[in-house]
Amino acid sequence: MNAHHHSHHDHSGAHDPTVDKKYVRLTLHERIQHHLVWTTFVTLAITGFMVEFPESVLNLLGTYREPVFYWRGLLHRIAAVIMIANILYQIWYVLLTRSGRRYLFDMIPALRDAKDFFLNMLYYLRIKEEMPLFDRFNYKEKLEYWTGWIGNIIITVTGFFLWFPQYFPKLVFDLSILLHTMEAILASCAIMVWHFYEVHLKPGKYPMSTIWLDGLIPEHELEEEHPLEYQRIKQAEGAGPVL
Amino acid sequence: MNDTRAVMKAVIVSGMISVLCFLASPLPAADVENCDLCHQYSGLGRIDESGTKRLFYVNQDSYSHSAHGRVRCKGCHVDIEEFPHADAKKVDCATECHLVDPSVERKFSHAKMIEEYNNSVHGRMADGREKEHAEDLPTCTYCHENRILDPIHLGKQLEDISREILERCLGCHEDEAWTRTYFTHLTHRLKQRRTSESTVELCASCHENEEKMKRHGLEATGTYRDTFHWQSIKYGDPNAPNCIDCHAPVGYFSHTIMPKEDPGSAVHKDNLVRTCSNPNGLQECHIDATPAFAQGRIHPSGAKAAIFDLKLATLEKQEQIKAGELKPFASMFEEKAQEELTPFDYYQMLILRLIRYFYLLLIGGLISFMIVHQFLDFLATRREMKKRGAHS
Numbered sequence: 001m002n003a004h005h006h007s008h009h010d011h012s013g014a015h016d017p018t019v020d021k022k023y024v025r026l027t028l029h030e031r032i033q034h035h036l037v038w039t040t041f042v043t044l045a046i047t048g049f050m051v052e053f054p055e056s057v058l059n060l061l062g063t064y065r066e067p068v069f070y071w072r073g074l075l076h077r078i079a080a081v082i083m084i085a086n087i088l089y090q091i092w093y094v095l096l097t098r099s100g101r102r103y104l105f106d107m108i109p110a111l112r113d114a115k116d117f118f119l120n121m122l123y124y125l126r127i128k129e130e131m132p133l134f135d136r137f138n139y140k141e142k143l144e145y146w147t148g149w150i151g152n153i154i155i156t157v158t159g160f161f162l163w164f165p166q167y168f169p170k171l172v173f174d175l176s177i178l179l180h181t182m183e184a185i186l187a188s189c190a191i192m193v194w195h196f197y198e199v200h201l202k203p204g205k206y207p208m209s210t211i212w213l214d215g216l217i218p219e220h221e222l223e224e225e226h227p228l229e230y231q232r233i234k235q236a237e238g239a240g241p242v243l
Numbered sequence: 244m245n246d247t248r249a250v251m252k253a254v255i256v257s258g259m260i261s262v263l264c265f266l267a268s269p270l271p272a273a274d275v276e277n278c279d280l281c282h283q284y285s286g287l288g289r290i291d292e293s294g295t296k297r298l299f300y301v302n303q304d305s306y307s308h309s310a311h312g313r314v315r316c317k318g319c320h321v322d323i324e325e326f327p328h329a330d331a332k333k334v335d336c337a338t339e340c341h342l343v344d345p346s347v348e349r350k351f352s353h354a355k356m357i358e359e360y361n362n363s364v365h366g367r368m369a370d371g372r373e374k375e376h377a378e379d380l381p382t383c384t385y386c387h388e389n390r391i392l393d394p395i396h397l398g399k400q401l402e403d404i405s406r407e408i409l410e411r412c413l414g415c416h417e418d419e420a421w422t423r424t425y426f427t428h429l430t431h432r433l434k435q436r437r438t439s440e441s442t443v444e445l446c447a448s449c450h451e452n453e454e455k456m457k458r459h460g461l462e463a464t465g466t467y468r469d470t471f472h473w474q475s476i477k478y479g480d481p482n483a484p485n486c487i488d489c490h491a492p493v494g495y496f497s498h499t500i501m502p503k504e505d506p507g508s509a510v511h512k513d514n515l516v517r518t519c520s521n522p523n524g525l526q527e528c529h530i531d532a533t534p535a536f537a538q539g540r541i542h543p544s545g546a547k548a549a550i551f552d553l554k555l556a557t558l559e560k561q562e563q564i565k566a567g568e569l570k571p572f573a574s575m576f577e578e579k580a581q582e583e584l585t586p587f588d589y590y591q592m593l594i595l596r597l598i599r600y601f602y603l604l605l606i607g608g609l610i611s612f613m614i615v616h617q618f619l620d621f622l623a624t625r626r627e628m629k630k631r632g633a634h635s
Binding site: 051052053055058065066068069070072121123124125131165166167168169170171173174175177178179182183185186189190193194197198201202203204 | 440471474475477478479480481519520529530531532533535536537538539591594595598599602603605606609610613614616617619620621622623624625628
């Protein structure tokens with residue numbers, strides 16, 4: 001976790017330009033999982049909401065309507081299977097690898113997160129001067145991670161019922177189609193507001209944070225956004241030789 | 244003077260052209276009654292007593308290629324004896340027309356079909372009396388529109404096969420025009436004549452009309468367009484079911500549709516498993532449908548499952564709720580529905596509704612919270628950056 005890399009290309013607007021160190025924030029496993037999540041999510045959202053398109057839009061497709069519908073359904077199912085496989089990958093990773101267990105452990109919500117949220121609100125409203133000191137994962141990231149789990153379970157189970165509706169009572173089908181649609185709307189909106197702001201639109205991050213690509217966070221960002229983790233790393237570094 | 248000459252010229256030229264067309268066309272443009280003399284003009288029409296604009300133009304070319312192309316005008320408009328003529332009576336589709344049905348060698352008529360239709364749920368008579376609001380019920384021409392014959396053609400290379408088959412017919416049937424007409428007549432019927440979309444629009448033109456349905460003690464079709472059935476029809480999926488595919492599947496007939504309480508209805512509760520599994524149909528449906536699956540209501544009004552329920556928040560409904568005419572959560576439990584719904588159905592719909600409202604609140608609440616939170620974060624981050632900019 002406290003592996004670090006040397007970089008000579010730190011130009012992300014650092015307040016201390018002498019710092020050019022980068023730290024690992026996402027391991028290779030975590031990055032692969034993220035890539036699988038975002039590609040399948042985008043595919044599923046597009047091919048899913050396509051059934052809600054009004055006729056006027058579909059008429060623009062002309063004779064391609066039918067093949068488009070066929071591929072829409074097929075792609076939705078393929079992406080769904082990959083997404084489910086990725087969930088199993090994530091379960092294996094957080095239970096059976098050292099870095100995965102660490103990840104899960106750091107993600108567990110605690111009372112401290114409620115306190116952090118409250119303090120952060122006071123900071124936003126200019127009642128407090130400083131924002132609270134966050135650890136490796138702050139309350140925003142924990143909220144996203146765990147609501148992601150809940151959403152994934154609901155979507156997967158209802159999606160399975162929708163794939164094979166005839167074997168289950170009609171109530172199961174009615175519930176599934178309702179929950180599947182509602183959960184999809186909720187998840188898509190949440191991703192666009194919560195996640196896209198955090199990693200794309202936030203001042204200093206625009207056009208995007210590059211952590212998802214190389215997994216590395218610049219030292220100054222780590223210090224600002226995750227000061228408790230940073231202190232721990234520094235202490236560990238202080239104990240051993242610094243490269 | 245000049246005008247008359249021009250008209251004469253036009254008549255002669257068009258006459259010559261139609262003679263040429265007559266010789267060239269496989270179908271006879273049979274205007275032996277001379278109706279075309281006036282009805283060929285595309286502007287022919289008037290505004291009738293009720294203020295409706297009526298058009299009396301007949302496109303001979305389209306007509307001669309239509310399903311009735313071989314029937315002369317007076318075959319249906321039987322009351323016209325002279326010309327120019329006064330108002331013609333409405334055509335009765337049960338009229339015996341001049342065509343001889345080759346199977347029984349009697350004059351052809353749609354009377355048998357009309358008799359069956361009259362006994363169906365759409366028929367005007369019940370127990371020997373005309374039904375209430377019979378004027379709402381569809382007549383023949385509400386659904387049937389003398390279509391242009393469109394013989395089956397299964398792709399370019401199969402046009403040759405069509406010609407090959409026709410050649411064989413002509414081996415014995417010497418009159419080519421006649422043979423071609425019957426060939427077209429038959430193969431036209433081998434395929435679905437309306438698109439599924441157009442079938443849905445046709446049925447929905449009445450069945451989605453709440454006022455009209457209420458007059459007949461029926462519930463309007465509220466949520467068909469939220470179903471996956473409709474969503475796949477929108478994309479032109481040939482496997483997607485339109486109204487007819489479930490209400491008159493193989494073994495039933497669209498002219499004899501019965502109310503769902505009647506055991507002769509495809510959507511009667513005892514027939515649902517077969518209707519959903521559609522064992523003999525062209526479409527591949529829910530082959531392994533179980534009784535638990537094939538039950539309940541497919542497109543009830545008032546139980547909209549999708550989020551795009553624009554009606555829900557209309558002022559009208561809110562006013563109704565205020566006036567105590569409509570209870571929130573209970574709009575679908577109006578008299579009729581309450582009689583029909585079993586307690587199981589009732590609670591099922593209640594659960595679905597509550598979940599729907601829960602999710603609407605959750606989406607609205609959570610996303611609003613997120614927007615406010617991120618906006619505050621935006622302001623705070625900007626403040627922080629400005630502060631830092633001032634320091635350095």
